[in-house]
Amino acid sequence: MSAVATPTAAAPGKAVLAAHARSQRLLHGPVLATLLLLAAPNLIVMLAQAAANFLESYFVGLLGVDALAGAALVFPLIMLMQTMSAGGMGGGISSAIARATGAGDTEKAQALALHALVIALAFGVACMLGGLLGGPLLYRAMGATPVVQEAALAYSNAIFIGAVFLWLANGMASVLRGSGNMALPAMVLSGGVLLLLLASPVLIFGWGPVPAMGITGAGLALVVYYVVAAAVMLVSVLRGNGGVQLRLHHKLRWALFRDILGVGAPAIVNNVTLNLSVLTATALVSPLGSEALAGFGLGIRLEYLQIPIVFGFGAAMVAMVGMNTGAGQLVRARRVAWTGALLAAAVTSLVGLAAALFPAAWLGLFTHDQEAIRVGTQYLQVVGPAYGLFGLGLSLYFASQGARRMGWSIVAGAARLLVVYLAGHLALRLGAGLPTLLVIMVAALAFYALLNAWPWFARPQDRPRA
Template sequence: MTAAALAPSPATQRMLHGPVLPTLLRLATPNVLGLFANTIVIGFDGYIVGRLGADALAGVALVLPLAMLMLQMSAGSLGGSTTAVVARALGAGDAAEATRLAQHALLVGLAASLLFTLLAASPALYAAMGARGGVLAQAGSYASVLFAGASAVWSVNVLAGIARGTGGMAAAAGALVATTAMHLVLCPLLVFGAGPVPPLGVAGAALSTVTCNALAALGLLAWLSRGGQRVRMIGSPWRLQATVFRRVLALALPSSVNPFLSNGSIAVATAYVGGFGTLAVAAYGIAARPEYILVPIAFGVGSALTAMVATNIGARQPNAPSA
């Protein structure tokens, strides 16, 4: 039996025929819980790095807008677009097309991660933002590790978007919760060291982020490759097609404008504040974190709604099912 011949999954059936509000709440609840775990990481990292001193906090504050740009583009712009195209194909009953779209989206994410590795890891960028001395050293140490592992961040968020498109909100949320749980243990260990583990400082926080995201990505990839899955990442042939890339990018590129504008404005403001000294940058970095905490909660509901709407559009039933 081919992927296209499989019957709609229970999750797809609920999105197509279930009552709107209960179905939305059922999908959004694990999403919000999973993405709320991301907010814990944002605050926790600020606390851990803050214990290293003002230079460390200021250095990470300079990198934060680019780190959040990567997160929002991978999870929101490309991840959300992937949810939409996969859900729409499954709503139309074409699991083979959903798999092709998922595979191409993952490759787009890996290509985008390479851009971040090439452009955002260099200390020269943070020097151009006004970093000097110890602040520049800390920014360079954190960024070089974080963006060297950018592929892990992009992969886990695109794979989570694919899982949401299939209706697997719990799997996507579970990956985020597992990432957070691992990071809460690994981050302080790598930053401060213990026993045979040497203290790595801010580089340890970045290494923990990369490692935990990589492990979560492998878990999601395994989940999306099981037998009987409507979308199988491994076990289905990979045939690259320009038209499929264009379908993914047609949604992802316009969706990237807002993260660029919001994070770009914070980066400019951070560079401006840098003219007032290390403590000012460190304080601004602390103040900027609560703003980032609001985004994942809203995205939790939005991504569930994206999956529902796209599935119904794919099934050619734009009118809502029973209310």
């Protein structure tokens, strides 16, 4: 009996020591080195998700231009759900747990993990119902052809049927990240890409007894990926392997829900406005035809790929800013925010400039339709060089989550949406065309970056922790 009990008893001690070491590094380690160390696993996830996105786009592209156009209608909604679960409410979960850990309240961090599970399940069910019931109305309202609408609906229904698993996987990953554990979520989410690599072609084109499902198979492959990721992540948090243990005996309390939702709810508003900006621009392009919509969708998909790049730094910023805010180290929290923001802006600028200089290297991977390539090239050459503004604004939005100061982030997201909607509609009504719409999108990114940066220009006093 003792031979079995001893390893079990030793494991929690090691986990506690590892969690303490992580906390001390976030609170007192060199800012740049610590931020890069925390961001590295998330950047691995970014590369894995970029690979998954590329594979999905490649396989869907083999189905034809109409399938690509249908995926372009749905893609902003998928990214909305992913950003809401990982960066929005996920940021609220990570921020709350990081602040509790920074204040030394382990019991509260464990209780927050249970509340995070409840929130993830509730939002997952809500997204599933919203996608299945609202999808047909939305795709019809966006003005695409009936064939494109049919492809969009098949793709959308397959994905939203598994929305709960996506929310569960990202919710539990956020619990781990809030304690400073970036490695475990990175291993699980990046390892799942290998599963996606196998599942996508089998479900799309069929193999053996598995029938060819077309674009529906592409959606189901993503669901398989998130089912496996959710199962592994939930088991890890239940066992306490990552630093914060999920214990089901805690009572549900509104104060703890408020601690998460106080950051997560404003963050979701920001996610919604960000994705509505893209949906609005996509709807404005939709009447130009399937080829133009496909090309614009491929171009803007590269913009969406900047989100996981920034999230690599942003998830680390939430944990570091949150812990230092909880410990009263406000000057250090501000230094973390600007260090991460400049890193994210530099990386996204490089990606955008490369895309502007060599647009065919990206677009030619998915289609050979000349009109689609022409529209996609226009997008990348005008908007691509402004990706650095997007990286700067989005990374400081993550820093605001850690500090629980979300007001200006909401204003920034709303400003971007209003600029795209009002100026874009006016420009097209006056016959200005697609190039003017793209310039308007750049101006909207500039507003987004400036307003997110505004609260971080102040110099707070470094209040020592009581």
